[in-house]
Amino acid sequence: MKRVLETVIFWGLLAALWEFGVGWLGIRRYLLPPLSAVLGAGWEARETLLAETWVTLLEVLAGFGLAVVGGVLLGVLIHLSPLARRTLYPLITALQSMPKIALAPLMIVWFGYGFASKLASTFLFAFFPVVVATLGGMANVPIHLDEHFKALGARPWDRFWRLQVPAALPAFVDGIKIAMPLAVIGAIVGEFIGAEQGLGHLMTLATANAQTDLMFAAILVITALAVFLYWGVERLAKAVWWRGISF
Amino acid sequence: MNAPTQEESAQSLPAIAVRQVLKTFVGKHEVKALEAVDLSVAPREFVSILGPSGCGKSTLLRIVAGLTPYEGGEVRVQERLVKGPGPEIGVVFQSSNMLPWLTVAQNMRLGTQLRGLPADTIKPKLAALTETLGLKGFENHHPHQLSGGMRQRAAIGQILALDPQILLMDEPFGALDALTRDRLNVELLRIWQELRQTVLLVTHSIAEAVFLSDRVVVMSGRPGRIVKEISIDLPRPRRPEDIKSHPRYGEYIAELSRLMGVFNDEH
Numbered sequence: 147m148k149r150v151l152e153t154v155i156f157w158g159l160l161a162a163l164w165e166f167g168v169g170w171l172g173i174r175r176y177l178l179p180p181l182s183a184v185l186g187a188g189w190e191a192r193e194t195l196l197a198e199t200w201v202t203l204l205e206v207l208a209g210f211g212l213a214v215v216g217g218v219l220l221g222v223l224i225h226l227s228p229l230a231r232r233t234l235y236p237l238i239t240a241l242q243s244m245p246k247i248a249l250a251p252l253m254i255v256w257f258g259y260g261f262a263s264k265l266a267s268t269f270l271f272a273f274f275p276v277v278v279a280t281l282g283g284m285a286n287v288p289i290h291l292d293e294h295f296k297a298l299g300a301r302p303w304d305r306f307w308r309l310q311v312p313a314a315l316p317a318f319v320d321g322i323k324i325a326m327p328l329a330v331i332g333a334i335v336g337e338f339i340g341a342e343q344g345l346g347h348l349m350t351l352a353t354a355n356a357q358t359d360l361m362f363a364a365i366l367v368i369t370a371l372a373v374f375l376y377w378g379v380e381r382l383a384k385a386v387w388w389r390g391i392s393f
Numbered sequence: 394m395n396a397p398t399q400e401e402s403a404q405s406l407p408a409i410a411v412r413q414v415l416k417t418f419v420g421k422h423e424v425k426a427l428e429a430v431d432l433s434v435a436p437r438e439f440v441s442i443l444g445p446s447g448c449g450k451s452t453l454l455r456i457v458a459g460l461t462p463y464e465g466g467e468v469r470v471q472e473r474l475v476k477g478p479g480p481e482i483g484v485v486f487q488s489s490n491m492l493p494w495l496t497v498a499q500n501m502r503l504g505t506q507l508r509g510l511p512a513d514t515i516k517p518k519l520a521a522l523t524e525t526l527g528l529k530g531f532e533n534h535h536p537h538q539l540s541g542g543m544r545q546r547a548a549i550g551q552i553l554a555l556d557p558q559i560l561l562m563d564e565p566f567g568a569l570d571a572l573t574r575d576r577l578n579v580e581l582l583r584i585w586q587e588l589r590q591t592v593l594l595v596t597h598s599i600a601e602a603v604f605l606s607d608r609v610v611v612m613s614g615r616p617g618r619i620v621k622e623i624s625i626d627l628p629r630p631r632r633p634e635d636i637k638s639h640p641r642y643g644e645y646i647a648e649l650s651r652l653m654g655v656f657n658d659e660h
Contacts, residue, residue, distance in 0.1 A: 294490040297458055297478050298507040298555075308503070312494045388493040391537045 179359040188363030194348065195367055201343040202333055203371060205261065209268020210329035210375075214322055216269065217276025224277070225284040242274040247335055254340040264336040264344070271332030272325040279321020283314025288393055316389035319382070326379045330372040345371075408471055408559055408591040409434035409457055415465035416452055416617075425616035426452045429466070432610060432619065436558075439585065439592040441602035442610045443649060449617020450595045451563050457593060458484045458561050470559060480508060483557030483590075487564040489548040491536035498523070498532035501550045508555060515554060522550040525584065542573035546580075553584070562594040566601070578604055579633060586630050599649045603627075604636055609645075611652045621652055 165181040167173075175183065188195060220238065224230045250267050257263035287310050295305050337346025345368050352361035383389075409432070416427040426449040434440045442450040455461040456468055459478040468475040470482060483504075491500045501522065505515045523529055526546040536544050545565060552560065565581075566574040578601055585592060596602050602609045603625055611621040625645060627636055636642055 290486060290488045291490055291492070293460055294484075294486060295507065297460060297482070297484040298504050299478050299480060300507040304507055308507070309492070312492070388535075388537075391493045393491075393493050 176356055176358050179362060183359045184362040184366065187357065187359035188366065191360055191363065195345075195363065198343060198345045198348045198364075199367055199371060202337065202345045202368070205264040205268055205333040205336070205344065206329050206371070206375065208261075209265050209332055210272055210322075210326060212265060212269045213272035213325055213329060214276055217273040217321070217325070218280050218318070220273070221277045221280025221284065225281055238274065238277060241270075246270050246332070250335050250339045253336060259340050259342055264333050264341065267336030267339075268329050268332035271335070272329040275321045275324040275328065276318075279317050279324075280314065283317030283321075284310060286317055287313050291393060312388075313393075315386040319379075319386045319389065323376070323379055323383060326376050327372055330368070330375065334368060405436055406472065407433040407469075408436045408438070409593060410469045411453070411457065411466070412468075413466035414453070414456060414463050414468060416449070416456065416461070416463050427456075427463070428616035428618050430617065430619055434591055434593055436591055437589045439594070439605055439607045440610060441594045441596055441606040441608075442612055443596060443599065443602045443653065444612035444617075445614060445653065446597060448612045448614035450612050452617065453612075454561050454563050454593060454595045458482055460484075481558045483552035483555045483560050485549055485552050485560070485562045485565045487567045489536070489541075489544040491544055491547060493536055496533050496535055497528060497539070497547050500536065501528075501547055501554055504551045504555050510555070518556070519550075519554055522553055526550045526580070540573075541569050542577060545569060545577065549581070549584075553588070558590055560590045560592045562592065564595055564597070567596070574598075574601070575633065581605065582631060599646055599653065603642065603645045603649065604631065604633065609649060611649065623648065 161181055168175075168178050168180050179187075220234065224235050224238075246267075249270060253263040253266040253270070257266050291309060291313070292305075295309055300308070333344070334346040334349075337344040338350055341347040345364050349361050349364045349368075352358070352364060411430055411432040414427055414430045416425075418424040418426055430449075430453060432440075432442075432453070442453060444450045452461060456463045457470065457475065459470075459475045459482070470479060473479055473481075491497075492503065495503065498519070501519055502515065505512075505519075523532060526549065528543065528546055528550065531539065531543065536547070539547070545568075549565070566577050569577065582605060592605075594602075594605065606625050609623045609625060610619055611623070612618065613620045623645065627639055627641060627645075
C-alpha cells in the first residue's frame with residue numbers, strides 16, 4: 147500500500163511539474179506543450195494512435211522473435227564451430243560496431259517501405275545481445291558438473307540439453323532483457339527513415355505538421371509500449387528461477 | 394582382519410589394478426603428479442587413500458575413474474583397460490553436483506537416465522534409497538533448499554542408484570562440518586555393509602580413513618607416490634563408539650599421524 151502511494155505521488159508530482167512548469171517558465175507550446183494538451187491531442191487521435199501502435203507492436207514482436215531465434219542459432223553455431231568463431235563472429239562484431247542507424251536507410255532500399263524493412267531494422271538492433279548472451283551462457287557450464295556428466299557417461303546430446311542449455315538460460319534471459327528495448331528502438335528507427343505506418347511514422351508526420359502535442363502523445367505511447375514489453379520479458383525471464391543460484 | 398575380503402582377494406582378480414602409473418601435468422611448470430604408482434584393490438574391499446593436499450591422491454582416483462589420462466603404466470578396472478569412464482564405476486565428488494534446476498528426486502534419477510538404465514527397475518530402487526538416506530519428504534525440494542549434508546546424501550543416492558560395482562569417492566565429505574561428516578561416515582558404512590561395493594575413497598582425514606577402511610594407503614606428494622599401506626584390522630560391523638575405544642584404533646591413528654607428519658589427530 148505504501149509502495150503504491152509512493153508511486154502515485156512520484157508520478158503525480160512529475161505530471162504536475164510538466165503541466166504547470168511549462169506555464170511558469172513560459173515555454174512555448176510548439177516546443178513543449180503542457181501535459182493536458184498532449185493527453186488531449188492523444189485522445190483526439192486515439193484511433194490513429196491505436197492503429198499505429200498495433201503496427202509498431204507487430205514489428206517489434208516479429209523483429210524481437212527473429213532476433214531471439216537468429217541470435218540463439220548464431221550463438222550456438224559460433225559456440226560449437228571453431229570455423230564459425232573465426233569467421234562469423236568477427237563479422238557479427240563488426241556489424242555491431244557499425245552505427246545501425248546508418249544501415250536503416252539501406253534496409254529501406256533493400257526491403258521497401260513496408261513491414262519487411264522494419265523487421266530487418268528491428269532484428270539488426272536487437273540480435274547482437276542475444277548472440278553474446280547465448281555465447282556467454284553456453285560457456286557457463288561449471289567444470290565440476292562437466293566432469294560429473296562425463297563420469298556418468300553422458301552422451302553429447304544429453305550434455306547439451308540436460309546441462310548446457312539450462313546452465314545457459316540465466317545469461318540468455320539477461321540477453322533478451324537487453325534486446326527488447328533495442329527492438330523497440332529498431333522498429334521506431336525503421337519507421338523514421340521510411341514508412342507509411344507505425345508510431346515512428348506518426349511522429350515524423352506530427353513533427354512536419356508542427357503538431358508537437360501529437361508528437362509527444364506518440365512518444366508517450368511508444369514509452370508505454372516499451373515498458374510494457376520489457377515487463378513482459380521480465381515476467382518470462384522469471385521462469386528461469388535458478389538464475390543467481392550457484393551450482 | 395575381515396575374513397571374507399581376505400579370501401576373495403586371494404582367489405579373484407583385483408577389482409582395481411593400477412600398475413606403474415605415471416602422470417605429469419604439463420604447463421608453465423611441469424609437475425610430476427604421480428610417479429610409478431602401484432595399487433591393487435580387491436573386490437568388495439574398502440580402501441582409502443590418505444595424503445596431504447596436492448599429493449596426487451585425487452589425480453590417482455580420477456585416473457581410475459577414466460576422467461584423467463595417464464602416461465605410463467596400466468590401469469585396469471575389472472579387467473577393462475581404463476581409457477575413459479565405464480558403466481561399472483560410480484564417482485562421488487566433493488561437490489555434490491546437484492543440478493539446481495532439478496528437484497532432489499529428479500537429480501537422483503539423472504544418473505540412471507544418462508546411463509540409459511530402464512526406468513521401471515530404477516523406480517523402486519530410488520524409493521528405497523530415498524528412505525535409506527533420510528531424504529523422504531524432500532523429494533520435491535530443490536538442492537539449494539537443502540543443507541550441505543543433505544545435498545551430499547542425494548549425491549550419494551544418485552550414484553548408488555546406478556548400482557556401481559565400484560564406488561570411487563573423492564573427498565565426498567570434505568566440504569561438510571565434522572559432525573555431519575561423522576554421521577555420514579556411519580551411514581556410508583551401514584549402506585556399504587549391505588551392498589558391499591568395492592570402494593576407493595580419497596580423504597585427508599585420518600579418523601575417517603581408519604573408521605571406514607579395510608586398508609589405508611598413504612601417499613606423499615611431489616612426485617605423488619605411495620609410501621605405506623596399512624591394513625585396518627578392526628571388527629565389522631563398526632560403530633563409532635566401539636571402534637574409538639578399541640585398543641588398535643589409537644595405534645592406527647598414531648601411526649598414520651606419524652606418517653602424515655602430524656602429531657595430533659583432528660579429533
